[in-house]
Amino acid sequence: MKRILLIILISIFSFACTDELYEFPSVEGQWVLTEYNVADGFDINKDGEVNVNLLKEIDCFNDEILTFDSNGTVSSVSTFNPSIHVSLVETGSNDMVFDVKCDDEGSIGLATSFTQNGEIVTYNNQTASLINGELFVVFKDAFKIYDINDIQVLETHNIIMVYSKQ
Numbered sequence: 001m002k003r004i005l006l007i008i009l010i011s012i013f014s015f016a017c018t019d020e021l022y023e024f025p026s027v028e029g030q031w032v033l034t035e036y037n038v039a040d041g042f043d044i045n046k047d048g049e050v051n052v053n054l055l056k057e058i059d060c061f062n063d064e065i066l067t068f069d070s071n072g073t074v075s076s077v078s079t080f081n082p083s084i085h086v087s088l089v090e091t092g093s094n095d096m097v098f099d100v101k102c103d104d105e106g107s108i109g110l111a112t113s114f115t116q117n118g119e120i121v122t123y124n125n126q127t128a129s130l131i132n133g134e135l136f137v138v139f140k141d142a143f144k145i146y147d148i149n150d151i152q153v154l155e156t157h158n159i160i161m162v163y164s165k166q
Helices: 002-020
Strands: 028-043 050-052 065-068 075-077 081-086 098-099 110-117 122-125 124-129 134-146 153-165
Touching: 028 134
Parallel strands: 081 134
Antiparallel strands: 028 050, 028 065, 028 153, 065 075, 075 110, 081 098, 110 122, 122 124, 124 134, 134 153
């Protein structure tokens, strides 16, 4: 009987420990854009180094900070929004021409509501993921590579914006 009671007590404590809900970190606070990633990377600035993080390749000012408030709003005074147009130099070649225009004529801001469900944060029709203390936002097929005539899109890549909490 004592043995059965011991097994029951061990089972209760085991379930009590494993049944606790994991609390995900809150997204509230300020998040600084630290990476603007495109798979495989590119050498836009022609320095001989291919970088996945295009912040290292383009000379555009980045001061994007997302602020998530406890009242359920997210805002940014200035969003990082360069125009990067990529096209092939010639048909059959892997050489590309990059036309980068920085958004320095003004600032594009945003203010909208957000929700957080565990590691998933949704705002402005975007879904972000909190992973290891960083916030990841994926813009599907947002980076396009055009043919030599700038007519047909030959490839698309996701842009993954990575934010670090300040």
